[in-house]
Amino acid sequence: MSLLPLPSELPAPVVSAAERRGWLWPALLLVAGLRLWRLPQAALPDYDSVRNWQIIQEVAAGDFAHLFHHGSPAFYLLYAPVTWLSTDYRVLLVLNALLAVAAVGLFADWVARAARLRGPETALLTLLAGSSVFLTFSGRDFTMSSMSLLLLVLLLRTHWQRLQQPTRRHLLRTAAVLALGLSVNYKFLLTVPILAVLELLQADRLAGRGGNWWRVLLVLAAPFVGLGVLAWLVSGVPVYRWPAVFFVIMFPAAANAAGRHGTVQVDFAYYLRYLLDFEAPLLPALAAALVWFSGGLRRRPLPMATYLLVWAALMLAGMSLLIKAPRGLLFGYLPLYALLVLLLTRWARPVALLGLLAAVGYNMWQVQRHIYAYLPTRYPLVAGWLQQHDRPPVATTVGPALLPVVAPLGLRAEVAKTPAELAALHRQGYRYVLLDDYYRVAGVPGFDSLRQLPAVAAWPEPALTSPLLYLEHSEYTGLGYQATLRRQRQAAQDTLQLRLIWLPQ
Numbered sequence: 001m002s003l004l005p006l007p008s009e010l011p012a013p014v015v016s017a018a019e020r021r022g023w024l025w026p027a028l029l030l031v032a033g034l035r036l037w038r039l040p041q042a043a044l045p046d047y048d049s050v051r052n053w054q055i056i057q058e059v060a061a062g063d064f065a066h067l068f069h070h071g072s073p074a075f076y077l078l079y080a081p082v083t084w085l086s087t088d089y090r091v092l093l094v095l096n097a098l099l100a101v102a103a104v105g106l107f108a109d110w111v112a113r114a115a116r117l118r119g120p121e122t123a124l125l126t127l128l129a130g131s132s133v134f135l136t137f138s139g140r141d142f143t144m145s146s147m148s149l150l151l152l153v154l155l156l157r158t159h160w161q162r163l164q165q166p167t168r169r170h171l172l173r174t175a176a177v178l179a180l181g182l183s184v185n186y187k188f189l190l191t192v193p194i195l196a197v198l199e200l201l202q203a204d205r206l207a208g209r210g211g212n213w214w215r216v217l218l219v220l221a222a223p224f225v226g227l228g229v230l231a232w233l234v235s236g237v238p239v240y241r242w243p244a245v246f247f248v249i250m251f252p253a254a255a256n257a258a259g260r261h262g263t264v265q266v267d268f269a270y271y272l273r274y275l276l277d278f279e280a281p282l283l284p285a286l287a288a289a290l291v292w293f294s295g296g297l298r299r300r301p302l303p304m305a306t307y308l309l310v311w312a313a314l315m316l317a318g319m320s321l322l323i324k325a326p327r328g329l330l331f332g333y334l335p336l337y338a339l340l341v342l343l344l345t346r347w348a349r350p351v352a353l354l355g356l357l358a359a360v361g362y363n364m365w366q367v368q369r370h371i372y373a374y375l376p377t378r379y380p381l382v383a384g385w386l387q388q389h390d391r392p393p394v395a396t397t398v399g400p401a402l403l404p405v406v407a408p409l410g411l412r413a414e415v416a417k418t419p420a421e422l423a424a425l426h427r428q429g430y431r432y433v434l435l436d437d438y439y440r441v442a443g444v445p446g447f448d449s450l451r452q453l454p455a456v457a458a459w460p461e462p463a464l465t466s467p468l469l470y471l472e473h474s475e476y477t478g479l480g481y482q483a484t485l486r487r488q489r490q491a492a493q494d495t496l497q498l499r500l501i502w503l504p505q
Helices: 017-036 047-060 073-084 089-115 119-130 133-138 145-164 168-184 186-202 212-235 241-250 270-278 282-292 294-298 304-319 333-344 349-370 379-388 403-409 419-427 448-452 467-472 481-492
Strands: 394-397 413-416 432-436 455-459 498-502
Touching: 017 089, 017 119, 047 073, 047 089, 047 403, 073 089, 073 168, 073 212, 089 119, 089 133, 089 145, 089 304, 089 333, 119 133, 119 333, 119 349, 133 145, 133 333, 133 349, 133 467, 145 168, 145 186, 145 304, 145 333, 168 186, 168 212, 186 241, 186 304, 212 241, 270 282, 270 481, 282 294, 282 304, 282 333, 294 304, 304 333, 333 349, 379 403, 379 455, 379 498, 394 419, 403 413, 413 419, 432 448, 448 498, 467 481
Parallel strands: 394 413, 394 432
Antiparallel strands: 432 498, 455 498
8 A cells, every 4th residue: 555645636726738748849959969979989899789789781672581681671671772771880989879779759748748847857857867877878879779669658648549549450550569578679578478477457448449459460460571581582591590590599498608508597686786876866756656656556548657666676577587788677767767756746846847957967977977987998909900911800708899990991700600601701811809808798618729829909998897887798698696796807907908919821
C-alpha cells in the first residue's frame, strides 16, 4: 500500500503545451550539445560498431548476405542510404547520436504531458535523462542502442495509449511498434514479459478478445516473413536465417572467443553497483518509487508513475538473471530518471528543482570523467605512420577501430580475432601487426606474447582503458562487475595501448 498520495491524487497544475515545449527545446539543444561535443574526435569504440559500418555498405550495394547479423535488418536497411552520400564513420556517429537525442525529447514530452509537469520540470527531466552517463556513452557509438531507444519511447507511448483507450486499433499499433523494435534489436524480446505483466494488470483481456491475439501475431510475424523473403530473393539467404539468429543468440552452442558460454548469469548486485558508481541518483529514486508509487498497481488504468515503475523494476529484475553489461538496462534508464523527477517534484518545489539541478551537474561531471577525458583517438596517427612508411598492409588484434580510419586512405587492414587468424594473415604477407589492446577489453587470450616484441611505433589510446568500455564487454567476457573493473585498472597502468610490431618471415 502506498504511504503517500499518488501524483494523480494531487492537484494538477494547468500547463499549456506551448509553455512546456518552450522549456523542452532549449533543454534538448543542451542535450544535443552534450552528446555531440568532441564526437568527431572519437573512433568507433567496439567491434559491433565497426561491423555495422561494414554491413550497411554491403546492404547499400545490394548484398544482403549479412542483413540478419545480430538480428537487426531494419537497422541496416534504414542506415544503408546514408552510405550513398558518405561512408565516413563520423557522419554515422553524429546521425546515431541525434537519434538518441530525439528519443530523449519524445520521452520527456510524453511524460511531461501525462504527468502535467511544469515547464522548468520538463526541462530538468530532459537534461537529467539526457545527461545519463550510460545513455551519453551509448549514444556516441554506432550500435543499435540509439535507434532502439527511440523505438522504446514509441512503444511506451503507444502502449500507454492502448491502456488509456483499450481499442483494437491501439493494440495493433502497439504490436506494430514492437515488431519494428524486434527488427532493429533482438533485445526487444525483453519487453514482451513486461508488456504481458502490464496486460495482466490491466485485466481487460483485450489482446485475447475477438480474435485480437492472432491479429497481433500476424503483425509481429510480418517483418520476419517480408524481410526473410526479400533477403532470399536478393542474395539467396535462407528464409529462416533471421529466426535462427535469434535462437543462436539466446542459446549459443559454443563458447565465444573470450570463453563465455550461455546467457544465464544470476547476479543481483551487478546493476546496483553500476548505478551506484555511475548513475548515483537512481538507486534512492528506485527505492523511494517502490514505496511511493506501488499503491497505484490497484488502479485502472495505471497511473503514469506506476506504469514507469513497472517497466524499471521488471527490467532491473529480469536483466539481473542474464549476462551483464550496462546496456542491459538500456530500456530502464529513461523510466528510472523520470521516476526521480516525479518523486522530487511532489515535494517542496524550490528544493526539488535545486536537487534536480544538482543531479544534472553530477551527471555532467561523470560524463567528463568517463567519456570526454578519453579523447581524442590516436588511430589517425597510426594511419599517418603507415602512409609515411610505404603503406604496408597491417593486421590488428581483435580491435577493428583502425579499419574505418584507413579505408578512405586506400590502406589495407584486417582483423585477427585469434592467434591462428594472425598466423594465417602473416602467411599471406602481412608483416605488420597492430597490437591493439582491445583484445584485453574483449578478454580474448593468446596475444600477450606479442607484448614482448619490440614496437616500431606506439601510441596511447586512452579510450581502451575506459571503465565503461570494459563494463560494456562484461557481457562478452562473462565476468562480474568487480572482476571486470580489476582487469580495467590493471590495463590502465599501461601508458601505450597501440603498438605497431614488425613480424619477420
